[in-house]
Amino acid sequence: MPDAHALNATLRGVLRLASLTSSNSDILAALGAAHQIVAADSHSDAPGLEGALRLGPDLNIDVAALREARPDLVLASLSVPGMEKVVQAVQDAGLNTLVLDPVTVEGTLDDIRKIARATGLEARGEALIQDFRAELARLRRDVPRPPRVLVEWWPRPIIAATRESWVTELLAALGARNALEDLEGRSRPLTLEQVRAARPDLIVCSWCGAKKLRPEVIEARGLGVPVVAIAESGLGRPGPRLLEGARALRVALDGLSLA
CATH class of the missing domain: 3.40.50.1980 (Nitrogenase molybdenum iron protein domain)
Known part of the structure; x- marks a missing residue:
């Protein structure tokens, strides 16, 4: 008030x-x-x-x-x-x-x-x-196995959204999971081995403050995981524009082929 x-x-x-x-x-x-x-x-x-x-x-x-x-x-x-x-x-x-x-x-x-x-x-x-x-609610996607998604905020060092982030709830609302939901905090730096251990089905390049998103940098790590770029304005800002990120995530999730 x-x-x-x-x-x-x-x-x-x-x-x-x-x-x-x-x-x-x-x-x-x-x-x-x-x-x-x-x-x-x-x-x-x-x-x-x-x-x-x-x-x-x-x-x-x-x-x-x-x-x-x-x-x-x-x-x-x-x-x-x-x-x-x-x-x-x-x-x-x-x-x-x-x-x-x-x-x-x-x-x-x-x-x-x-x-x-x-x-x-x-x-x-x-x-x-x-x-x-x-x-x-309209964007929700129900599948037998919720895909594991890792949202990366920065590349060097790798920093990604962990449990206490709106990303976790946003992904859950779409029928997916934050691949780092077992790690406490809002975000944290990660080693490449930690990223691999999280077993993501999709990695989202959403670097904060970057003039240009370069998903090819993530692809070059050799994890063999699909990578998409979603603007920080759609995922990194807790406000109405999270819907922009949700729409882009839904498109990316629809394109996944899960075993």
Whole structure:
């Protein structure tokens, strides 16, 4: 829920928003509030941010510039590793913040609800959540043996999504399994032998922050496992664009031939 500062801002007129992560910018855009974003990190690419002041990369936010933008509410997310220091600096600057930390798909949908409430867009938020649930249910693929999927966030060292990641729940909703669901944590570095031991039926190249995805790098490891590329915007951001990743995953899963 918004605090008194945000509520007073709402009464004065349009709430001035700042977003420090791409996932929150995506949520605001899906809620129809992109035009209220007065400042955003340089990675955010949601439509409607043309007039927003750019604050630099999410882990190197220009807090002084953020303060000068006079936001009524700043949205941050600890889903970006290392974001804690940025959040502390923003709070030390006296800015009103809403800090999210989703781990699962359900947690992501709950964050959509929190942002919708904080911005006075509850009805839009509920509609967005219901549409998300309905499409994800339509994408489910039931097979005798759920395929094991490994989602790779970075190639050197190999870093992939483990149990406490929205990837695990997203794959389960599609009728698949996270090949690393037995490993605790949100993600972790892996050796090539650990990747092999996970016995993936499919490896997804979804490198975070990479200008170009190169699935051929993964194929060159000689594991003999099919590799597909899915943009980080579809799998690495806990927000409505996870549906983009789910659609791409469904296509990839349909193309598998399992023994």
